[in-house]
Structures are given as C-alpha cells and as structure tokens.
Amino acid sequence: MTPELTVLALAALLHGAQLMLFAVPANRELGTGKTLSPRDPDRLAKPLLEQVSTRTGRLARAYGNHNEALLLFVVAVILVSLAEAGTGFTAAMAWTYLASRILYVPAYAFGWVPWRSVFFGLGWLASFAMILATLI
Numbered sequence: 001m002t003p004e005l006t007v008l009a010l011a012a013l014l015h016g017a018q019l020m021l022f023a024v025p026a027n028r029e030l031g032t033g034k035t036l037s038p039r040d041p042d043r044l045a046k047p048l049l050e051q052v053s054t055r056t057g058r059l060a061r062a063y064g065n066h067n068e069a070l071l072l073f074v075v076a077v078i079l080v081s082l083a084e085a086g087t088g089f090t091a092a093m094a095w096t097y098l099a100s101r102i103l104y105v106p107a108y109a110f111g112w113v114p115w116r117s118v119f120f121g122l123g124w125l126a127s128f129a130m131i132l133a134t135l136i
Contacts, residue, residue, distance in 0.1 A: 002080075002081060002086050002091075003086070003090075003091035003094060003095070004076075004077045004080050004081060004086055004090055004091060004094045004130070005077060005081060007077075007091075007094035007095055007097065007098050008073070008074065008077045008094070010098055011070060011073060011097070011098055011101065012070075014066070014098070014101060014102060015063075015066055015067075015070060018059070018062060018063040018066055018105060019063055021059050021063070021105070021109075022056055022059035022060040022062075022063050023035075025052070025053070025055075025056045025059070026048070026052050026056050026060065029051070029052050029053060029056060030048060030051060030052065034048060034051075035048070049061075055109055055110075058108050058109050058111070059105070059108070059109050061108065062104060062105050062108040062109065065104070065108075065120070066101060066104075069101065069120070069123055069124065069127070072124065072127040072128070072131075073094075073097050073123075073126075073127045073130075075127075075131065076093075076094075076097075076127045076128075076130035076131045076134075077094065077130070079130070079131055079134040080130055080133070080134055083134045085133060085134040087133065089129075089133055090130050090133050090134075093126040093127070093129045093130045093133070094126070094130065096122065096123070096126040097123045097126040097127055097130075100119045100120070100122040100123035100126065101119070101123050103115070103119045104116060104119040104120055104123065107119050
C-alpha cells in the first residue's frame with residue numbers, strides 16, 4: 001500500500017475515534033432517551049448540541065470539521081493514486097495532514113487559541129499541496 005493510502009486508512013480510523021470521543025460523553029450527558037430519539041425539533045427544547053457541556057460540544061464540532069477536511073484529503077489521495085503521482089513530497093504532505101488532524105482534536109477540545117486554526121490550516125494546505133502535486 002502506498003504511504004498516502006496508509007495515511008488515508010489511519011485518517012478514517014481517527015474519524016471513528018473522534019465520533020466516539022464526542023458520542024460517549026454526549027450519551028452520558030443527555031441520556032439515551034434523547035440520543036436514540038428521532039430528534040424532532042418539536043420534541044426537544046433545543047438542539048442536542050446546545051444541551052451538552054462545552055467540551056463535548058467542541059468535540060462534536062471537531063468531528064464535523066473532520067467530515068469536511070477528510071473530503072478534500074480523500075480527493076487528494078485518489079488523485080495521487082490514480083495519477084500514480086506519489087512522491088516523497090506527497091507522502092510527507094499526507095503525514096502532515098494526519099498529524100495536524102490529530103493535534104486539531106485536543107486543540108479544539110481544550111480551546112487552544114490560535115492552535116486550532118493553525119492545525120486546521122496546516123491540514124488543509126497539505127491536502128491542497130497533494131492535489132497541486134498531481135498537476136505538476
């Protein structure tokens with residue numbers, strides 16, 4: 001397996017871990033009566049994410065952000081793989097993406113300013129650089 005595909009697999013595992021990081025405390029804080037419900041607005045006083053602790057809300061938002069960031073990274077890995085454009089540079093950018101996304105989770109959870117934004121930007125730039133590398 002190429003380094004880029006290996007990192008993609010690890011990023012998918014990170015994504016699953018992030019889901020658990022916010023879902024477990026959310027279930028504890030809200031109870032399964034709410035989290036297993038259809039979450040219809042007329043049945044809830046306010047959206048579930050407004051009913052959880054600050055840290056659990058941050059972990060939920062970090063997970064949602066990875067939904068968005070992972071899409072660009074998947075595109076980058078597919079392009080590198082299909083174009084057979086893998087190089088040391090694209091491998092380094094893939095690892096940079098993963099490292100930045102790992103660091104993003106505690107940065108968001110603990111409110112590290114400006115580091116959350118720095119780690120987000122670094123991951124985005126790494127994905128973008130991989131895409132550009134396939135065009136050069």
